[in-house]
Amino acid sequence: MRSLLLAMILVSATPAAAPLRADVVVTARPVRSGTVLGPSDILLQEGDMGGALSDPGAAIGMQTVRNLFPGSPIAPEDLQRPHIVTRNQEVTMIFENGLLSISTEGRALDGGAAGDTIRVTNVNSRKTVTGKVMPDGSISVSGAVR
Structure with missing residues (x-):
């Protein structure tokens, strides 16, 4: 029991480790949600x-999911x-199935x-x-009706 008490005292007396400091990616200006980040x-x-991200390449070309203020560190969950x-x-x-191909207009929800x-x-x-977004912006739909 004494050794347990002594261990608890030693652990609580140990100073907390300093936060890890390094170069991090931050915003250079106010950035609105939905902005695709560029080098500037x-x-x-x-x-x-x-x-926070440490590689600028991981942020450039990504879209923000929330407003970011100048100097805000950018985390992966922000993009x-x-x-x-x-x-x-x-x-x-x-809709394509073998040789059958049907296209029509829709509205994305x-x-x-x-x-x-x-x-x-x-x-x-x-x-x-439901459908899959294609690189050209069209939607490849399945046959499942909701």
Whole structure:
């Protein structure tokens, strides 16, 4: 019991480790949510790592998911792949099955980057389906109706 008490006292008396400091990626100016970051939007600055990015290449070309203030460290959770399709955007829905190919107009219910699965409403039938965002902004739909 004494050794346990002594160990607890020693652990509580040990100073906490200093935060790890290194060059981190920060914003150079105010950045609104949804902005795709370019080289002029970021800086490298010495600061606490605390989960912030240290490679500017990991931030350039990515889209912000929240507003960032000047000098704010940029963490991976602050960024996403840029959306090709935005919510309520008119899109071309394409259904392909073997030699059969059907295309029609739809409205995106979600935003998404290339490869993301989103919900889309067929403007003619008002049916909602899921589809994959293609690099050209069209939606490759499955046959599942919601």
